[in-house]
Amino acid sequence: LIHRPLYLRIGYEFDGAWNQYEPQKYQEPFRYIVDYLKAMGVDNVAYVWHSAAHQTMDFLQWYPGDDYVDFFAVSFFVTTPLETQAREAFAALAVQKGKPLMIAESTPRGLGYDTISPTERIAWFEKLFEFMDSHDVRILSYINTNWDQWPLFPVDPDTQMGWGDSQIQNYPELIDFWNEHIIGLQLSSEELYSLICYQSVLCDFEILQDRSWKGGRGLPRSETHRLWDQVCSSGLLFFAPMRRRWCSSTVRS
Numbered sequence: 030l031i032h033r034p035l036y037l038r039i040g041y042e043f044d045g046a047w048n049q050y051e052p053q054k055y056q057e058p059f060r061y062i063v064d065y066l067k068a069m070g071v072d073n074v075a076y077v078w079h080s081a082a083h084q085t086m087d088f089l090q091w092y093p094g095d096d097y098v099d100f101f102a103v104s105f106f107v108t109t110p111l112e113t114q115a116r117e118a119f120a121a122l123a124v125q126k127g128k129p130l131m132i133a134e135s136t137p138r139g140l141g142y143d144t145i146s147p148t149e150r151i152a153w154f155e156k157l158f159e160f161m162d163s164h165d166v167r168i169l170s171y172i173n174t175n176w177d178q179w180p181l182f183p184v185d186p187d188t189q190m191g192w193g194d195s196q197i198q199n200y201p202e203l204i205d206f207w208n209e210h211i212i213g214l215q216l217s218s219e220e221l222y223s224l225i226c227y228q229s230v231l232c233d234f235e236i237l238q239d240r241s242w243k244g245g246r247g248l249p250r251s252e253t254h255r256l257w258d259q260v261c262s263s264g265l266l267f268f269a270p271m272r273r274r275w276c277s278s279t280v281r282s
Contacts (some may be wrong), residue, residue, distance in 0.1 A: 033073065034071070034074075034075065035073055035074045036075050036100065036115030036168075037072075037074050037075070037076055037077060038077040038079045038102065038133060039058070039059045039076065039077070039078075040055055040058070040059060040079075040236075041061075041077075041079040041080035041102075041133065041139040042079075042080065042104060043055055043078070043079065043080065043091045044080050044081050044082070044083075044086060044091060045083065046154060047082035047209060050091065050262060052090035052091045055091050055093075056091060056092070056093045056094075056133050058096060059078075059093040059096075060093050060094065061095045062095070063076050067127035068281065070148070070243075072117070076097060076098055076099050076100070076102055077099065077100045077101075077102050077131070077133065077242040078091075078092065078093070078098040078100070078101055078102065078120050078128075079102035079103070079104070079133045080101075080102065080104070080115075080153050080168050081103075081104050081109070082103040082104060082112065082115040082116045082118075082119045082219055083104075083112055083115060084111055084115050085111075085114050085115045085118045087124055088104060088118075088119055090123070091144045092186075095126060095128075095146070096128075098166075099129075100128060100129055100130070100131050100168075101119065101120075101122070101123035101126070101128045101129070101130050101131070102130070102131045102132070102133035103116050103119050103120070103131075103132055103133065104132070104133060104135065105128070105132050105134070105136070105160065106135065106136060106137075106138055107243060108153060108156045113156075116160065120160075120163075121165040123164075124164075129165075129167045129270075130165065130166050131166060131167055131168035131169070131170070132157075132160075132161070132166055132168065132169045132170060133168075134138050134170055134172060135157060135170060135171050135172065136152065136171065136172040136176070136192065136195040137153040137154070137193075137195055138171075138172075138192050138193065139190055139192065139193045140153070140190075140193045140194060140195045140200075141175070141193035141196075141199070142190055142193050144190075145193075145231075147200070149201040150202065150203055151202060151203065151206050152188055154203065154206060154207070154210075157169075158196060158210055171195075172195060172260075173195060173196050173197060174180070174194075174195060174196060175195075175196060176191060176192030176193060176194070176195065177191050177192065177194065179192060179207055196270050
């Protein structure tokens with residue numbers, strides 16, 4: 030048994046054409062899994078409904094229902110107008126449903142290639158943090174890896190490009206930018222899961238919204254801090270808005 034809260038993505042990126050999930054056939058297994066685990070007495074799982082958000086569509090076709098979803102989640106890979114519009118629409122839907130939002134997967138595709146300038150690398154991260162700030166994102170999962178070393182993500186034989194190396198520590202300009210944007214983050218906390226709206230600890234989403242700087246409500250950003258919890262060896266980082274003392278953690282070259 031794992032004696033800590035878990036976030037379970039059931040059929041992640043449900044709207045991605047590559048997964049070929051039919052809406053009704055997706056909803057039924059989702060509800061079955063949730064009902065089964067709850068019937069077994071599992072109370073340490075938050076259930077995540079994760080959209081690829083690669084284009085705007087009727088996301089609710091796949092929605093298993095308010096009683097079955099604790100978190101909305103999106104992927105953040107490319108920043109073209111099409112994907113940006115889709116993410117915005119999905120984030121608005123999370124607010125409509127009263128669900129906290131996470132970025133369940135993120136990485137800048139092609140980051141490590143010579144054709145990508147330092148300015149372009151920084152621009153991707155600027156858009157990532159802007160999206161988090163604008164939509165009160167509770168959790169960020171950033172995939173910090175060299176994608177080209179994994180057989181599952183082959184380099185295109187024609188362009189000789191693939192996903193590239195997204196390891197922040199390999200780019201001096203990114204180390205500075207990253208550290209500048211995570212000043213004030215606290216490494217772990219006993220309050221981590223309640224602050225990022227884990228349902229099993231009776232977190233009230235409306236109360237947490239009061240802590241955000243979204244739309245000028247709640248605390249201004251200068252007084253609102255984020256919490257992060259680093260997951261060993263996975264390359265993933267998790268964040269959440271919070272009120273706490275300042276402290277910092279950095280990526281070193």
